[in-house]
Amino acid sequence: MSEDNYQREIRVKATPGDVYEALTTGYAAWWTEPDGAFEKEGDVVRFGFSERHGYWTFKAVTLSEDRIELQCVEAKHIHPGGPAEFEREWLGTHVRWEFQDGADGKTVIRFEHDGLTPELHCYEVCSEGWDMFFVDSLKSYLDTGDGKPFRA
Template sequence: MDKQDYTATIWVEQKPQVVFEAVKNFRAWWSEEIEGDTEKLDEVFFYHYKDVHLCKIKLIKLVPYKELVYHVVDNQFSFTKDKNEWTNTKLIFRISSKGGKTKLLFTHEGLVPDYECYKICYDAWNNYIKKSLYDLITIGKGQPNPKAGDGFNAEIVKKWKLK
């Protein structure tokens, strides 16, 4: 099978600067359960969704108003045989404009249909990019995952050495 990384595209009537700033604000469109800086080059942040998904992500490329590339340094899923499926993949956000509109092309490089998590991750990314991030850009409010509260097990983070 040819490599087919997950991609999603949205078009908005906003300036590239607005799209760029929204993308960097992961807490406003992906999850309120993020620790660390998502906006500075070479910084690593920690994301988790309950005990289902935990990962460390590093911003490795930042071209103002044009491109952001994040490297998944470490990843743990509780629902796949290969717990590390996302490890060493990249989250790539490319921003361009045409005819007064701005295009955001998101690619999860390395997330391919052969992955056990692909269907779930495909649906999740569609929601986060095409709905939550789109809404953040267009109406100023996304729908990130709320803080999990009692659903999170800090011992798992220690065990997997994710922080």
């Protein structure tokens, strides 16, 4: 873990069990439509953002009651006007959520995209994307049942 990695923390009204479901089978409600779900470690799921924006494919590394970790095993990030390096920068990176009951009755979720650092060409646009989907959409989904996922 590097302090330069993209990291955020949110507090939600949902239970850790609800968080687990959102991070294994509920992506369409807050991020984008996947081609499957993470039911066991080793499962591979592709997340598409239309032909205009590309896709990322993740493999489940850890699926536990308080931690989800996925490794990007395929990447095609299309960002109009961005350098060609954008396309595969996520390849080999890990996204990690750790969650637990907080003292205030809310669930604390810590998110880190291990490998998404300021040195990457896509850092700014990807950080803004995670802010929109993790900080805003996932939080809204877990607090109210209404997320703001990508729609093609």
